[in-house]
Amino acid sequence: MMQVRDLTVQYGKSFAVKGVSFDAEAGNILSLIGPNGSGKSSVLKSIVGLVKPVQGKIEFREKEEGNFNSKIGYMPQAPLFPKNVKVSELVDFLKRLETSDPKEFQELFDLLGLKDYENVKFGSLSGGTKQKVNILQCFSIRKPVYIVDEPTASLDPYISNLLKEILLRKKKEGALLVFSTHILNEVEEIADRFLLMSEGSLLIDDSPQNFVKSRDKGNLQNTLMEFWNSEYLEKR
Template identity: 25%
Template sequence: MSDRLAAELHEVSKRYPGGVTAVDRLSLRVREGEVLGFLGPNGAGKTTTMRMLVGLVHPSAGRIQVLGEPPGRQLARIGALIESPTFYPHLTGRDNLRLAARYAGVPDAAADRVLDEVGLTARARSPFRTYSLGMKQRLGVAAALLKEPSLLILDEPTNGLDPAGVAEMRELLRSLGRHGQTVLLSSHVLAEVEQVCDRIAVIDRGRLVAEGTPDELRGALGAGVLLIDADPTDTALTCLRADDRVRAVEVVDGTLRVSTDLALAAELNRRLVTAGVEVRELRPLRHSLEEAFLELTAPTAPVPVPEQPEAQHATTGAAR
């Protein structure tokens, strides 16, 4: 992963008529060569953000750079699947891609290459209207790959795929990441994001609420908490509560959740064993990515309020 940026949004907002704010002063960086997961509940502003990155929607405020240019200036180096893919229904999958290739200025042979990459070669001669939802998604991803883009923007690429198709798409995304492709991936399949993405950005109500590696997001919610499976539980509780370095102890599903400095784990284990407690498990608590996502985007979760800038940045895309 490079320190150079494939895309950057700085204090970007998008307001629609009627007072609807889809994106609210969002700052986000996509590094070259990384696969960045872009998560958020429905209506969080993910698709609007992606549409702004490719120049389909102009921001109301803020600054956007994509591959060193304002949005829309580098479309020859960008591949995108945003919302539902649309093709000519009477044309075959191959003919649709060949037509797209000619518009993009790439050889017809690229169509066969990407059909193979997304596993559609066997249905290449079938009309698009006969495709299932999952096959339509695959063809949309294939079209996004035609130009071998420097930046690939994918909005829910596994929508409609069966479990085998999800696994194949996941392997494709992994392959792109291994070859240094920059990918911005929006998905509700958290297992896919966890296994594929180098970093994750979570937005809620149009604002960035968390950013980091999957491990960092999982660990943040359980920071400073030990999970201890001990018997007898009552003796363990008494022992731990007597230690003034333990901030809190609670029993959840038969195991202890101990709020303390994680560096004290070995010492607390010794104290429990000395007190006659059998310690069957002792480890730092790590939430699943799903638990982290749900807590970060809960209706009662606070949304960070950005500091007021000294001066409003001009919108780079709106002047075109």
């Protein structure tokens, strides 16, 4: 289990996250949604250790000995590999970086269709192909937790669907997956719970199915629009 308590992130004089608390269980998929600037990425980066909160704590129960950050797979929104490094060189580096199952690694490499790009420098790849490399570096090694920021950005429908299958497979293996997205049908398809954030605050913590059923609006997008217009904006 991951427990986040009173998480507060500040950049200069501005608060990006304001006292956010939630729990997340292993074997579950948790989605963070909300407008741009709502604090989603700051929450994810705090979990990974890339941002130091000014207040609050993040704890992992039943964790293994050692630095837990090394047990987290992280897929940032924009991969930052050196532009002049070939895909084949990145693959060799990833294989040496941590112990991986060679068969599992090769299977994911093949599924992503990266063989055709082995001799291409990372900086010359399209945005979608860069994201495929990003998927490979995150999911080629088994981890207890995966943090994924805007996972389907720049991906074609085939790879987007493949990534959803990867997330569901990791869930079945018992991993905790936390991902942010603007695509609400992804949340309905695969998320066990979602957190709606706005201006650094947590507004809703619920399952997509329960939230939609409680308001009888057909789907998550319509239900959130009703909440946003009739409850949230009116109370501001």
